[in-house]
Amino acid sequence: MESTIIKAVNYNAYFGDNQVVKNVSMDIARNSVIAVMGPSGCGKTTFLRGINRMHELVPSAHANGKIWLNDEDILEMHPIVVRLKIGMVFQRPNPFPNLSIHDNVLAGYKLNGIKLSKSERERIVEESLTKVALWKEVKDSLMKKGTFLSGGQQQRLCIARAVAMQPEVLLFDEPTSALDPISTAMVEELFKELKKNYTLIIVTHNMQQAARVSDKTAFFYMGELVEYDETKLMFTNPTDQRTQNYITGRFS
Amino acid sequence: MDNLSYTMNDRLKFRIIKNKAMKWAVILLTFLCALPLAFILVYIIKEGIAAINWDFIIHIPKPVGESGGGVANALLGTVIIIVVATIIAVPIGILCGVYLSENKSNKFASWVGVSVDILQGVPSIVIGIVAYFWIVRPMGGFSALSGSIALAIMMFPIIIRSTEETLKLIPDSLKEAAFALGMPRHKVITKVVIPCGFSGIISGVMLSVARIAGETAPLLFTAFGNPFVETNLLKPMQSLPLLIFNYATSSYKDWQSLAWGASLVLLVFVLALNLITKLITRKWKVQL
Numbered sequence: 001m002e003s004t005i006i007k008a009v010n011y012n013a014y015f016g017d018n019q020v021v022k023n024v025s026m027d028i029a030r031n032s033v034i035a036v037m038g039p040s041g042c043g044k045t046t047f048l049r050g051i052n053r054m055h056e057l058v059p060s061a062h063a064n065g066k067i068w069l070n071d072e073d074i075l076e077m078h079p080i081v082v083r084l085k086i087g088m089v090f091q092r093p094n095p096f097p098n099l100s101i102h103d104n105v106l107a108g109y110k111l112n113g114i115k116l117s118k119s120e121r122e123r124i125v126e127e128s129l130t131k132v133a134l135w136k137e138v139k140d141s142l143m144k145k146g147t148f149l150s151g152g153q154q155q156r157l158c159i160a161r162a163v164a165m166q167p168e169v170l171l172f173d174e175p176t177s178a179l180d181p182i183s184t185a186m187v188e189e190l191f192k193e194l195k196k197n198y199t200l201i202i203v204t205h206n207m208q209q210a211a212r213v214s215d216k217t218a219f220f221y222m223g224e225l226v227e228y229d230e231t232k233l234m235f236t237n238p239t240d241q242r243t244q245n246y247i248t249g250r251f252s
Numbered sequence: 253m254d255n256l257s258y259t260m261n262d263r264l265k266f267r268i269i270k271n272k273a274m275k276w277a278v279i280l281l282t283f284l285c286a287l288p289l290a291f292i293l294v295y296i297i298k299e300g301i302a303a304i305n306w307d308f309i310i311h312i313p314k315p316v317g318e319s320g321g322g323v324a325n326a327l328l329g330t331v332i333i334i335v336v337a338t339i340i341a342v343p344i345g346i347l348c349g350v351y352l353s354e355n356k357s358n359k360f361a362s363w364v365g366v367s368v369d370i371l372q373g374v375p376s377i378v379i380g381i382v383a384y385f386w387i388v389r390p391m392g393g394f395s396a397l398s399g400s401i402a403l404a405i406m407m408f409p410i411i412i413r414s415t416e417e418t419l420k421l422i423p424d425s426l427k428e429a430a431f432a433l434g435m436p437r438h439k440v441i442t443k444v445v446i447p448c449g450f451s452g453i454i455s456g457v458m459l460s461v462a463r464i465a466g467e468t469a470p471l472l473f474t475a476f477g478n479p480f481v482e483t484n485l486l487k488p489m490q491s492l493p494l495l496i497f498n499y500a501t502s503s504y505k506d507w508q509s510l511a512w513g514a515s516l517v518l519l520v521f522v523l524a525l526n527l528i529t530k531l532i533t534r535k536w537k538v539q540l
Contacts, residue, residue: 057431059357083434090432094425097538098447108433111443147539158429165433 005030005168005199006051011065013043013050015058020046022223023065028216033191033200035214035231037207039246043223044203048171051201052086053079069168084108087162088171092178093154095146095161102142104157105129108165128164131197132156132190152183159190163198170194172202176209188213207247211235219243293519300516303509312481313495316504323514325481329396329489330518333475334461336400336485341407342457348408349415349453350441356420365416372409379405380470388474396482396489399475403467407460414456418449451536458529462522468493492518 006028013021021043028034036044049055050063053074067074074082095104105125109116116124125142129135134156138149146157155175162170176184191200191213204210210217211231218228219242227234227243238244307322314321348364355361383402388394422445430440446453471477476488477498492514500511 052432054428054432057428080434080436083432088432090425090428092425094423094429096426096429096444096448098444098450107430108435111430111433111435111439113439145539161429161433 003030004028005070006201007066007068008047008051009066009068011047011050011063011067013046013055013063014061015046016060020223021050021063024220024225026218026225026228028199028201030199031195031197032215033195033202033213035210035217036201036203036220037205037210037217037246038220038226040205042220044218044220045173047220048173048201048203051169052088052171053077053082054088084165085167086169086171087165087167088173089155089158089162089175091174093151093158095149095154095157097145097147099146100143101138101146101149101157104146105160105164107161124164128160129157131163131193132160133186133193134160150183152179152186155179155183155187156190159187159194163194167198169199169201172200172204174203174205177205184209207235219246221246296512296515296519299509299512300514303513304516308510308513313479313499313507313510316506319506321506321510323490323492323495323510323517325478326490326492326495326514327517328481328483329475329478330465330491330493332483332485333396333400333403333471333489333491334465336397337403337407337464338457338461340400340404341411341460344404345408345411345457345460346415346446346453349412350419350446352412352416353419354441368409368412371405372413375469376406376467377469377472380473383470384473391486393486394474394476394488395486396475397485399471399489399491400485402470402474403464406464406467406470410460410463411453411456414459415449415453418452418456419445421452422448448538451533451538454536455529455533458525458532462525462529465522465525466493466518468497472497 004027008024008026011021011024012019024047036048038044046055051067051074055061055063056079063075065075069077069082069085074086095101096107099107099110102125103110105128106116106121108114109124126135126139129138134153137153138157141148146154149157155178159170159175176187179187188209191202194200202210202214214231216229217231217234219226219234219238219240221242227238227240229239234243235247238247307320309322309327310324311320311322312325313323348368352361352365352368379402383398383405387398387401391398426444426448427440430444431437435443471491471494475491475494477494478488478490480490482489496511496514496518499507499514502508
C-alpha cells in the first residue's frame with residue numbers, strides 16, 4: 001500500500017534563466033491524494049506540469065533533476081509515453097468542441113489512431129463515465145457535442161477522458177477553480193473514488209479543499225518545497241513559519 | 253433649480269438632434285457604398301440576360317457575321333483553370349498557414365509572414381509577367397497550366413493568412429488537452445487544431461477562389477485564350493475573363509453581347525461562392 005509511485009529528486013524547472021521550481025524532492029505514495037498548495041507564482045503548477053513533461057511545451061522552458069515513475073526517470077522517457085501513463089485535467093474544462101461526448105471520452109485512443117473494437121469502445125466509454133459519475137446524466141446524449149454540457153459536467157468529462165487512457169497517475173491543475181460550489185463538491189467526491197485506482201496530485205488555491213480531499217499536502221513558496229507532510233499534521237501543527245503564515249491567512 | 257433643468261433640457265434636445273443627424277449620415281454613406289454594386293448588378297443583368305440561353309452554354313462562339321454561338325469553351329476553360337489553381341494553392345497555402353500559426357515567435361516565420369503580405373500587394377499583371385518568363389517561355393508556349401500557376405500564386409496570401417488567423421484563435425487549452433493525452437504534435441495539429449478551425453480555412457479557400465475567378469491580367473500571357481474547346485492543360489485555353497476582355501472591346505455587336513452574358517455568368521459565380529462561404533461558416537462553425 002505504501003509503495004512509492006513518484007519520487008522527485010532535486011527537480012529544478014526554468015523559464016529561460018528564471019528558475020521557478022527549486023530543488024524539489026518528494027515521494028508520492030501509490031493510491032494517495034496529494035494536494036499541492038501555495039501562493040500564486042510559487043511554482044506549484046510548473047512542478048505539476050513537469051511531472052507529465054507538459055512544462056517543456058513552452059518555448060525556453062527546461063528542467064533538470066530526476067522524477068522517478070516507479071523505476072523509470074520521467075525526464076529520460078519519451079514525453080508521449082509519460083503522458084500516456086500520467087493523465088492531466090486542467091483548470092478550465094477543455095473538451096474537444098468538434099467531438100461528441102462519446103468521442104471525447106475516447107479521444108486519447110481515437111486521435112492517437114489506436115483501433116478499438118465496438119465492444120471495447122462501449123465498455124471504455126461506459127466505465128470511464130461511470131467512474132466520474134457522469135454516465136447516468138449523459139447516457140442518452142452520448143452523440144451530442146461535449147461543449148453541450150454544463151461546466152461541471154464538462155470537467156467530469158475531461159476527467160473521464162484522462163481516466164479512459166488507464167493512466168497510473170492523474171494530475172489536476174486547480175480543477176475546480178472555474179466551477180460552481182455544487183460541481184466542486186461533486187468533483188471532490190470523485191477524488192475519493194478515483195483514489196482507489198489512481199494516484200492523484202492536485203494543485204489547489206483552496207486550502208479548505210486541500211484539507212478536505214488530500215492525504216498529504218505539499219506547501220510551495222517561491223519555488224521551494226517548504227513543507228510536505230500528512231494533511232492533518234500540516235493544518236494543525238505546521239513546522240515551518242512560512243506554512244503557518246500561509247494557512248493562517250497572513251499572505252496568500 | 254428651474255434654471256438648471258431648463259438648460260439640461262436644451263442640451264438634451266441638442267444631443268438628440270445630433271444623434272439623429274449622425275444616424276442619417278451613417279445610413280446615407282452606407283447607401284452610397286452599396287450603390288455602385290447595385291448599379292453594376294442591374295446593368296449587367298439587364299445587358300447580359302438577353303445573351304443567355306441554352307446555346308450560350310453549350311456552343312462555342314460563331315465566326316463574325318453568323319448569329320448565335322456561345323461561350324462553352326470559356327466556361328469549361330475557367331472551371332479547369334480554377335480547379336487546377338485550387339489544387340495547387342490549397343495544400344501549400346494551408347500548410348504554410350499552419351506553420352505560421354504554430355511558430356509565432358520564430359524569425360523565419362515572421363519573415364515568411366511579411367513576404368506573404370507583400371505578395372498580396374503585388375499587382376496581378378506582374379504575377380502574369382513572372383509566370384510568362386518562368387513558365388511559358390521555358391515550356392515553349394502558352395498553356396492553361398501556366399495560367400493556373402499564376403492564379404495559384406495569387407491565392408496563396410489569402411489562404412495562408414485566413415488559415416493562420418483562424419488557427420491562432422484556437423485556444424491553447426485545447427492543444428494542451430491533446431498533448432496531455434499523449435498525442436504527438438503532428439496529430440495535435442491534424443486531429444484537433446485543423447478540424448476546430450475547418451470552417452475558417454474553407455471560407456478562406458472559397459474567398460480566394462472568388463477573388464481570382466475574374467482575374468484577367470495574369471491569364472493574358474499565360475492561358476492566352478482559345479476560340480475552341482480545349483481540355484489539354486498544356487495547350488492555350490479560353491476563360492471567361494479573357495473572353496470578356498477580347499469580345500467587349502471588339503466592334504461586333506454579337507461578340508459584345510456574348511461578353512455581357514459572360515460577365516453575368518462570372519458575376520453570378522462569384523456571388524454564389526460568397527454566399528456558399530457564408531453558409532459553410534455558419535454550418536460547420538465549431539463552438540470554441
